[in-house]
Amino acid sequence: MLLLGVKTFVRKLGQNLFIALQLAVTLILMVQIVSSVENRVGLYMPIRQFFSGRGAIVGCHMVMGDEQEIKSKFSDVTDVNGGYITGLSYAPKGSTGEKSYGAEALDNNFINTYTPEMESGVWLSDADCSADSSIKAVVTESTFGYTTGDIVEADFRPTDDAEFQNVSIEIVGVIKDDSPILGFSIQIYNSNSDFRDLYLSNNKESNPVPLLITQKEQIEQKGIPYAFGMRNIILNFNDDISESEEQEISMHLANYGQAMTFTDFNRNNQKYVTEEIARILPLMVCIFILLIVSTVSLNGLSVKSQLKSFSIYYILGAKWRQCITINFISSIITSVIAIIIAATAANVINLMGLWSFTVVQFGRVQLLSCLIVIIINLLASLILPIAIMKSNTPKEIITSTE
């Protein structure tokens, strides 16, 4: 059966290579369209969870304290999320000067919510937060020169009147330049702000001082102080408060910086996402229709061109199921070749540096969409022959092709 499937593919080599090429183009189109969608809404999906119910975002221009302090000041606050400023200070690599640069921290909730693109190494993980483990950190690309594997010597004081203590921080990863990072954006700008403003893209040219990001749970264990402030922070309120109460609390929070309620923020998010989806929806629909039509027509043509062969196999003792299997094997070979063509083309474009001018990414979602395209093609190669061959008796097929 396998041999006949291969021979069937080879018999119509030109046709099948053309089908493979068309399928490869469809795969690349799918990657592009999925990347476009992801570029527009991919930053929204991970953080949606923080904005259910009532709450506010505050672009703090002062230190607000830790979560307990904030809850004690605002009794309706049930949860606080955001990046922390810490009591850690360090110096550029190799510098003997004063350690005057501050480190940041994220809690495991944020760490697990969104992973920025890494230049090297790995993102932070909540799997390594035991009291005995050393402090792990990631750093953005910068002129400070820190790379994966480096050890940063930092100082901190557990309290204001305590002596400075030294702690070693292991760099486990370097965040790629311009990669969006959640938790460290500076402020909510205006009433039109949306989820995009919660991400900071650190560029080493315009901002040579890196972000050194540790894990809040780890530094807490070491007695290193931390607090919310000087960043956007997300505060969740009690579920039973009304929209007007939400507005009132936000007005009080405005003492700490520009504040926006979840109600307004979600409205802006929905507006942006809807507009962006609407913008690319016609293209998505066209590509999907193209996929279905090309898959059906090419598979139909392929089966039609082999109908006589299949009817010959039938007369010689094959079951229709075996003929369908032969066609399916040929279709699998076509799909594999299409994947090879698409992957080769993508690599060539990558080597030419052309992807950097686009939003195209090759992540899990893109691979999943390609898999769906391949599955649709394979399903068509199974279903269409059944429809075509079952609608005629073998005798009709063989006598009509005589």
Add this chain to the structure above:
Amino acid sequence: MIKVNNIVKIYNPKSSNAFEALHGVSTQINDGEMVAIMGKSGAGKSTLLHILACIDNYQDGEYYINDTLVKNLSEREYARIRNEKIGMVMQDFALVEDFTALENVLIPLNFSKQKVKNKKEKALAALKSVGIEELAKKPCSKLSGGQKQRVAIARAIVNEPAMILADEPTGALDTKTSAEIMELFTSLNDKGHTVIIVTHDPLVAEQCHRIIELSDGNIVS
């Protein structure tokens, strides 16, 4: 032995243009016979042959192959009969043109439910028995009509079926080649195969032991 009792075949039975091609045809063909089925166009010759070959169904009656009723069987059983008990030869040869002669003859062996050892040797032996072993590796698209029909016959006999059915096997061939092909059928019959040939050609029919004449869906002699 093949036996058909009151076979009725209706095309498009559930539509307004239903057409009864065979009206209760009955006959018996014994093992080792060489029989010609003759009649004008539209008499039902090919219809009957296709029913015997299990590539078409029938609405009423019974068809027996060696006392086994061939009716309402599973697809697997029909496939097995077509593969093991019947060798089919068509007017247009019904070869996979892109395959070589050898690859065409291997097809029934590849679909055989029995474990066939030495498939290639068996296929070459079949080609040798029809006198074209040297053409084994040649694509069928490059063969002459007579050579193609020999390949079709080799393919029909490679699984050693008891029965060979041929639908106008000489219809597309010249006189000389037709004679050569008929010699092949005769020699196969001499070796014990039952041969049933649908033909318009009286010269072909007179080489058979018996002629079944069909007219308007009925056997008239």
